[in-house]
Amino acid sequence: MSEKIYYTKEHEWVRVEGNIATIGITDFAQSQLGDVVFVELPEAGRDLKAGEAAAVVESVKAASEVFAPVSGKVTQANEALVDSFSLINEAPESDGWFFKLELANTGELGGLMDRAAYDDFLKEHA
Amino acid sequence: MSETPKHTPLYDLHVKLGGRMVPFAGYAMPVQYPAGILKEHAHTREAAGFFDVSHMGQAFLDGMDGDVAAAFETLAPGDVAGLAPGRQRYSVLLNDNGGIMDDLMVARAAPALGQNRLFLVVNASMKDADFTHIETKLRGRATLARLDDRALFALQGPKAVTVLARHATGVEALAFMETGVFDIAGVRCFISRSGYTGEDGFEISVPAAAAHQLAEKLLAEPEVAPIGLGARDSLRLEAGLCLYGHDIDAGTSPIEAGLAWVIAKRRRQAGDFPGAGRILKELAEGPARRRVGILPEGRAPVREGAEILNEKGETVGVVTSGGFGPTVNGPIAMGYVVSAFAAVGTPVQLMLRGKAVAGSIAALPFTPHRYVK
Known part of the structure; x- marks a missing residue:
């Protein structure tokens, strides 16, 4: 199955397989946050619009919102995070994913960056 | 404050250690090192944490004719006159409404540091305001000398005493809230047994020029790790200690803040401190x-x-x-x-x-x- 990964300026990644997008935060984002001590995830069935606050991730220092990079219906939240917040620090771009959603409009993916563009973005902004 | 943050004498060391530098009270300070806040916090509770607190304000206050402690007592409600040489107290500067202008450490200088002299350590964010206030109010009675040429370290945790005693002979004999003058690697340091973590530990005032070298000596000890402002905050919060500008401010009285113990018995009886009207009323009736x-x-x-x-x-x-x-x-x-x-x-x-x-x-x-x- 073809799989493609997109990135946002808010330091999220979106892995698309078929009609399902898996969403998490990048390694850069977790390094900026520091040790994660709490996460609040969206419930399955919730309809999210692109740009809407979808999850909250809290480090020792501060709370940060995670925005839906694309619109869709949440199919699953990563329950493994609830018992092991440290997955977000240890494996942010794999096991530390936040939630999956069913894409409402695949056209929105066109507004996101690929890895090379995100790496350039990091060089300019980080 | 959009000014370029100032650097403490340990700035280059923080960067070398991988500290993430953030602006705090006008200084670029490490919020954490690569270990992260959780590990830094735990390390301080289990072993010894090294903190750069050079952004804080240090000063000597020298009496002119009368006892310098009596002069200082006109600004704060503690029993400063009763401090034996070398002894230190936590206190607060009060405004005329009984609000807390700042919280601070005041010590009657050890004899080796001079007679009729107090050693003050105040918050970084308030140091200019505090020192101006003290100088203005005590003009003619005491003179304030800012110690801007000194850095300040904190070494905190159950192993702090073992580590520091390897470098400062006899420091283990200090009692809690006692200060003394000790040599570390031939450099004269003012050391107090105090801190902001709830653990045993020390605050160490050193000449800025020797700060980097002395910090590296302490950090080379196997029990010691560098700790940033993030863990400093989580440690003090667990210890129930106030952060000025957040838990206490110019509108808060010591009674509201649960700091009635900073108002000495003799001072309550005399009612001779700023804002005594409000504070004594709150003591009697409850805030x-x-x-x-x-x-x-x-x-x-x-x-x-x-x-x-x-x-x-x-x-x-x-x-x-x-x-x-x-x-x-x-x-x-x-x-x-x-x-x-x-x-x-x-x-x-x-x-x-x-x-x-x-x-x-x-x-x-x-x-x-x-x-x-």
Whole structure:
């Protein structure tokens, strides 16, 4: 199955397989946050619009919102995070994913960056 | 403040150690090192943490004719005159309304440092205001000398004494809140047994020119790790200690803040400190609001600014410091509530992102103090 990964300026990644997008935060984002001590995830069935606050991730220092990079219906939240917040620090771009959603409009993916563009973005902004 | 942050004498060392530098009180300070706040916090509770607190204000206050302590007592409610040489106290500068202008450490200088002299350590964010206030109010009675050419370290944790005694002979004999002059590698340092973590430990004032070299000596000890401002905040919050500008400010009285113990018995009887009218009234009748500890239920941290409601949903207070307590392993907070809701165990609700989270008033500190007796 073809799989493609997109990135946002808010330091999220979106892995698309078929009609399902898996969403998490990048390694850069977790390094900026520091040790994660709490996460609040969206419930399955919730309809999210692109740009809407979808999850909250809290480090020792501060709370940060995670925005839906694309619109869709949440199919699953990563329950493994609830018992092991440290997955977000240890494996942010794999096991530390936040939630999956069913894409409402695949056209929105066109507004996101690929890895090379995100790496350039990091060089300019980080 | 958009000015370029100042550097402490340890700036280059922080960068070399991988510290993430952030602006704080006009200085570029490390909020954490690569180990991260949770590990830094735990390391301080288990071994020894090294903190750069050179941004704080240090000064000598010298008496002119009379006792310098008597002069200082016109600004603060503690028993400063009763301090034996080398002894230190936590105190507060009060405004005329009995509000806290700053909290600080005051020591009667050890004889080796000079006669009729106090050694002051004040908050970084308030040092200019404090020193101006002290100079202005005590003109003709005392002279203030800022020690801007000195750095300040804190070495905190159960192994701090073992480590420091390898370098400062005899430092283990200091009692809690006692100060002395010691040589470390031939450099004269002012050391006090005190800190801001709830652990045993020391604050070490060193000449700026020797700071980098002395810091590296302490950091080379196997028990010692560098600790940033992030863990400094989580450690002090667990220890129930106030952060100026958050848990106490110019509107807060020491009685509201649960700091009645900073007002010495002799001073209460004399009523001879700024704002004595309000403070003595609050002592007699009880203040309208009190600083309390708060334990939110669940895992979500409740942070500064969160409203505190009673069981009926009425606002009864506000959180002034809150976050995650690594040793407690859960969310903890401090705040002010109407006195009727201040008893330990009182159920409250905390507003978090528009939703009410259950919690209760808790005893402070969250983590027992482990000061030496």
